[in-house]
Amino acid sequence: MxxxxxxxxxxxxxxxxxxxxxxxxxxxxxxxxxxxxxxxxxxxxxxxxxxxxxxxxxxxxxxxxxxxxxxxxxxxxxxxxxxxxxxxxxxxxxxxxxxxxxxxxxxxxIPVLLAVPSTLPVKSVKELISLAKSDPEKLTFGSAGYGTPQHLSGDLFASMAGVKMQHVPYRGASPMITDLISGQVQLAFGAINTMLPLVKDRKLRAVAVTSDKRLPYLQDVPTVSEDLPGFETDxxxxxxxxxxxxxxxxxxxxxxxxxxxxxxxxxxxxxxxxxxxxxxxxxxxxxxxxxxxxxxxxxxxxxxxxxxx
Known part of the structure; x- marks a missing residue:
């Protein structure tokens, strides 16, 4: 039976x-x-x-x-x-x-990508940290929602870099990306599958990935941990x-x-x-x-x- x-x-x-x-x-x-x-x-x-x-x-x-x-x-x-x-x-x-x-x-x-609008004069993690320190609390970062790994990636970044940034949560990636492209938020941590097409179209600039190693298909984009040792999210x-x-x-x-x-x-x-x-x-x-x-x-x-x- x-x-x-x-x-x-x-x-x-x-x-x-x-x-x-x-x-x-x-x-x-x-x-x-x-x-x-x-x-x-x-x-x-x-x-x-x-x-x-x-x-x-x-x-x-x-x-x-x-x-x-x-x-x-x-x-x-x-x-x-x-x-x-x-x-x-x-x-x-x-x-x-x-x-x-x-x-x-x-x-x-899904890897997480740190990206900025192509109009923001930031091309590296060091430059982003310098910008944040030059005007404390002015920078805003977007995420696909409160409590997501993308949101906490931003919090962890700010904590480890010793800077202050204001979090702007969205209901999903699409509205967040729209505001990022227009500069309503100055940076974002986002799932790479939603961000990469816009990087390729030069509407966004890839600053770093949050994985522990560079990605095979984005070898020219460094990891956050190259400037902030120990940083890793996924x-x-x-x-x-x-x-x-x-x-x-x-x-x-x-x-x-x-x-x-x-x-x-x-x-x-x-x-x-x-x-x-x-x-x-x-x-x-x-x-x-x-x-x-x-x-x-x-x-x-x-x-x-x-x-x-």
Whole structure:
């Protein structure tokens, strides 16, 4: 006889699946969510629908999934801010990242780019720090939202550089980039897939990347850590389900997701947008969430971000 969970997994999916993307359309979370949805639908022959539910730094969409039936038919694309930043930064976070979700797999990582408008006379981290020190608190930096890795990248940068900058959060990358190009904000930390096309069009200037090494496709752009040793931030994105989802269903989704991200057409399409496909086991994802919760809690404490609320 087969167990109850295994029997459920054998018949899964028998109807349409929802993938909640808790950010606006067009960003890296959305791209990865739609990639997974398309390929799951092709593999399983059931509709897989993406729904964008932005707001509260991703918490609105995440809470919807946390409170959904644990049957594998409602899934969440969860960026690391949802699982490892928001719970520390926001006392009102309505879910526990370790208790309310069943991790399935990582789906990708996205480097963070520090960029300025092409009209701003800044071409390096040193020049940016000098500008910030010459006129304290005048510089504003944009991010795709409060509590995102991009936001905390700016806070960490200011703290390590000994400068003051005013944070301007947006509801997603698109409105932030519009204001950055026009100079409404003087700099931004953003996901490279949304910023790179505008760098190539010379509307933005790439100053540095926040990864620990230069990127193979941007060898002429230095890392922030070359001027601020020890500086490193990143964005990772995962797929999770509500806690209590049958283990065999989680494993079935995990196996299919890992297959999807080995497909050459998927890897090429994502690489062209600066997104690195990256998968994991459910247990490895749990370990990553735990380690990142501790890592970002230290950054939030060291930068005093929580006291600014």
């Amino acid at each position: 087969i167990g109850h969970s295994e029997a459920i997994a054998q018949n899964y999916p028998s109807r349409s699946i929802r993938i909640i993307v808790p950010f606006t359309a067009g960003g890296g979370n959305d791209v990865l969510g739609r990639t997974v949805a398309q390929k799951l639908q092709e593999a399983w022959g059931q509709p897989v629908v993406v729904e964008n539910k932005p707001g509260a730094g991703g918490n609105i969409g995440a809470d919807l999934v946390a409170k959904s039936p644990a049957d594998g038919y409602t899934l969440l694309i969860a960026a690391n801010n949802i699982l490892s930043i928001n719970p520390t930064l926001n006392d009102g976070t309505p879910f526990d990242p370790l208790k309310d979700f069943a991790p399935i797999s990582l789906v990708g990582t 964005i990772w994105i995962a797929l999770v389900a509500p806690a209590g989802t049958p283990r065999d269903v989680v494993v079935k989704i995990n196996e299919e997701v890992r297959r999807i991200f080995t497909l050459p057409d998927v890897r090429e399409r994502l690489a062209a947008q600066g997104i690195e496909p990256k998968t994991s086991t459910p247990d490895d994802l749990t370990a990553l969430v735990k380690s990142d919760l501790a890592r970002w809690a230290k950054v939030i404490k060291d930068t005093g971000e929580k006291s600014k609320q």
